[in-house]
Amino acid sequence: MKTQFNNIYQNHYEKVYRLCLGYVNGDEALAKDLAQDTFVKVWEHLDQFKNKSSIGTWIYRITVNTCLLFIRKNKKGSYSLPEIRExxxxxxxxxxxxxxxxxxxxxxxxxxxxxxxxxxxxxxxxxxxxxxxxxxxxxxxxxxxxxxxxxxxxxxxxxxxx
Known part of the structure; x- marks a missing residue:
């Protein structure tokens, strides 16, 4: 199962990260945290994946739910990108x-x-x-x-x- 997870992580991390990035308005550190949370959930529930959809669809659903839960918990909903230093x-x-x-x-x-x-x-x-x-x-x-x-x-x- 560890090898399977490593393959899933390598194949989907960048997409999950970019999706999280969109939810947090470009906050890279927060997007990385949310992507990590997503993959913790994928690891914890990998044995429950039933192949009713593609693994990518299943991971995207987990990602969306993770990001929405974070936004609701923090009730911020708006994030700003880091300022460009002159x-x-x-x-x-x-x-x-x-x-x-x-x-x-x-x-x-x-x-x-x-x-x-x-x-x-x-x-x-x-x-x-x-x-x-x-x-x-x-x-x-x-x-x-x-x-x-x-x-x-x-x-x-x-x-x-x-």
Whole structure:
């Protein structure tokens, strides 16, 4: 079982981490903690996995639940990215512009309803809409409509501000 877990961890850690990162608005340390919590749960319950879905779907569901539980417990819901330090030798204008766009996108994602946030973070991870439907419990058609509407909301938010 240890070898199986190590393979699962290696194959899914980066995706789980990025999903957590989206929930905590880019806070890397907190995302790492949540990813670690997720894999502790995966380890504890690996023997209960029944192959009703792919292992990736099962892990994403655990990740989403772990992140939502954290957010509800802390009742913060909004996180800010670490500030860029002004260091003339290391920070260039392109990096600052990228960081600003990233902060704006995370802020817009945080403004979404919980279900919308789950869906768009899974889309950003590259999951198929069918798999997102399995994870969220919505119909495939409903997920398709949601993705379209969420993208419209995010486009408006990013281009016009919050």
């Amino acid at each position: 260091d003339d030798t290391n920070v260039v204008e392109v990096e600052k512009a990228h960081q600003t766009r990233l902060q704006q996108m995370y802020a817009c994602i945080q403004e979404l309803k919980e279900t919308e946030r789950i869906v768009i973070l899974l889309v950003l991870e590259g999951l198929a809409q069918k798999e997102i439907a399995d994870i969220t419990g919505h119909s495939h058609q409903n997920v398709r409509v949601m993705v379209h509407r969420i993208k419209e909301k995010l486009t408006k938010c990013v281009t016009h501000g919050i």
